[in-house]
Amino acid sequence: MKRRQKLYAIILTLVLAVSFTPNVISNQFLIVSQAAYGLPAKTDDGVIFHAYMWKFADIQSNLKAFADAGYNSIQVSPVQGIKPGKDWYMFYQPCNYRIGNPRLGDENAFKSLCAEADKYGIKIIVDAVLNHVADNGNDGQWYDGIDSSLKRSDFYHNQGSCKDYTNRNDVTQKNVGNLPDLATQRHDVQDMQISFLNNCIADGADGFRFDAAKHIETNRGEDSGQSCAGDYWDRVLGSLNNKNKLYLYGEVLPDKADNDEVYRSYFDITAHGYGGDLRNAVFNKDLTNLMNIKHYDHNISPKEALCYLENHDDYEHGVTTNMTEWQRKMGWSILNARAQLTPLYFARPNDTLWKDKDLVAVNKFHNAMAGQNEYLRYPRKEAMVIDRGNTGSVIVNVGDGFHLDTPTNLKDGTYANKGNASCTVRVSGGRMTGNIPGGSVVVFY
Template structure:
């Protein structure tokens, strides 16, 4: 979310108070058996296994049920993941599309709002999406809360649990955008949460895990640049904080989540390399350069990713902010398609396609996301996972070629019809365009030739199946994946598809934290074109190692992007349950049919003389006749263990002291059993 200097200030809106509801214990409900759902194997659509390897459809302002109804088409169009708009409560129930910003002024940290749908709607979407092999990424707003029309004042509809003054920085609004202190400790148009505060962090952990437990597979952190880190430009500063370390470190299923943050690059105080050590980041500079290229028809924007490493970033033609503030609104569909073909054909980054709104909030937007050329580029992206890239330009920079290994090429022609005669890495053969334009090109001995129509996207790869999945051939790998400072990391370099192929010797040129302490280390030849070296990570390193390779005269610098290896200060540790800050905690890896599953509770009934665990399975289709009497621990948690029935696919539970209930705000708790 960009600074509210560029957005319309919200109007003060009085909301009618909801009448309080009387809770009926879950065991007294009548639950109907649901119709079994059909699983649609992800391999039907050849979607990648990992969210990071696929493409993201930003279903901007689509409701959960609208997205759910479109899942078959979204999967068929090659999208691995869907980014939903913010799921938190809003201060206004309006679905007026001009009030899109309402979703970025949350009143709470809980799933469900008037515009997109309820918690149950969200959970149903996540469940159905998994049947198609699709991941749901949640746009979350954790930096601030809703204002009442005055930037520094909370709206009256903000949840009472967030009305504690100590939960906010209370330093006014940012006016010095070149001050790291100001952009992290002052507001951007709304009351700025005190993200160093332990209670604020614990609330964030609880909310994010609510999303994960409902089925979310990742997050986009809105305005992430405005939440301080404890490294890079923030290290040892008065405003330094451990928000990212603590919050991200306490997420359920952390290793399987895809997480990225909105870091608008400014070249001075964005601290982007620090954020990249916690999560993937938005390639905002690259997006700006890409828009410039497609509007000028000069497609040569270089090999880099706007100062970022490909594997660390989410790239795009436009975002909802670019569109809503008018930056990209004038782009034509052809220009956006052309830009997408470039962004989504690149190696290792995770591209995001923004679907422009056409109606009220909650409805589906325009249909360019399933245009033939967009879809074929998506399928190309999925088919080329693991292949390196090589970029070329010809025809006065009006034509761009993106080679992916020797298996495929995307050609973007912004000019008129032309005869192509260019170097290529493609294997010899005849290739026919998968896109809408009629085009067949021939490759012979490293040259690709043939006529290309004007204003066209040419998608080339040959296989016996519509969407081949080649064997990954990353030319640089390392172990361990995240080395610890002071320890060693072994780097393997495959030069068979690089300019160093056939070299008699190869040297690793490396440093740390943006090329500090650069060193040259001779590599050992393991076999033809395969080189290895073991490096000791300097104890001074805080973020990453940087490296490239040379034979003394020729360099392989990953098309000027180089390679980076994230490092950590200490090794991973075993998680101990229960974790501080949780009201309900458990080890999700033990959610197994027939296994023992322990639940820890420290919620609103924690001070009662007894707490009972009321539970059932499969959407309360089966309810236990006897509640489990939980045991009080010395740390204040109550503990109870369930033997999960072998017939269970879902575990349902709530808590009672015999009189009062904690039922997760009438939603109960529902966990998927493996």
């Protein structure tokens, strides 16, 4: 009760201290909410929770729990009108550029979610499907239920399905599967999508995931001087309202013709390969090859990377369904303790692991360590130590218990684990020592 009274007093002081302009008051309440839950103000300094196929109303009813658990952003499934059906992939067969569908809720429910999320300092990220529309089961033929404004043959590339994912023309101008590929070079097509994105922003969206981003052409890098080149990303992103306040990332799966160096100049990209590296490391109980964020045949900066242990495609295609909760916890803890990258937690259907004490501890560690550098080392192949600045550390041990004795930059002191395992670590004279339990995550700061 005293804590709540103190928070109300802070809010009242802030309100009285500013002029009664709605935007000013709203901003002050947002600052108080973020401080109350320890959530970073920027999405890319915090942790994203992927509320996969959650209804807007169900997300809204859990906002306090998300804030308590340290998630500062929620990614919702595609909000557009979609092809009817219960299969998960119907979310990626859009029929229009309006907000609301029967599986998530209508536009009013979306606006209500965004408004309520602001009270907790939580950002809402929309998964936007802009590359294609729903099909009717035949290659390149649209589903009859798409909006009438989209039923124009000249709105599509009409080049058949992509067969060669090492060829930029095929990747950007042909259908992904049967899905009719929009002629994204056309400004009238772009204008429809700009209007949709700005409608999301007006309703309260704080950022976007761009589905199949590498399938929409650029005019630089591998696309420079090519017939497939276009101004899509410059024009669409340049037309977004409040762009500088949005968090943007694109699905750019690694391959020879992904043109990732250009996409990275527009937004963060999905470091899909790093999730596979994490899973293999935990499966094989060898954590020694996790320092670099790999993308196809090269490394990318963590500052440009949206990372996950698994995403919805991994899960739905059976790539990660055999992972146990313990394995997921170990992999996620390594990922979430890292510096600079933006971590996304994929919530499986009926998932409750997101509330586990270890995950909450490492979420809050990630938030508290924003801006701190990292010092990685491997006291044994089954264990990884991730120091952040001179303030805190996460130790992930996928093997048996062992005695830790390693150099550190942390300040002298005795640190107790904030997670599940009973563990105390001591730092003295630049050395960190302690008995680390087997199969555990140790978090302290």
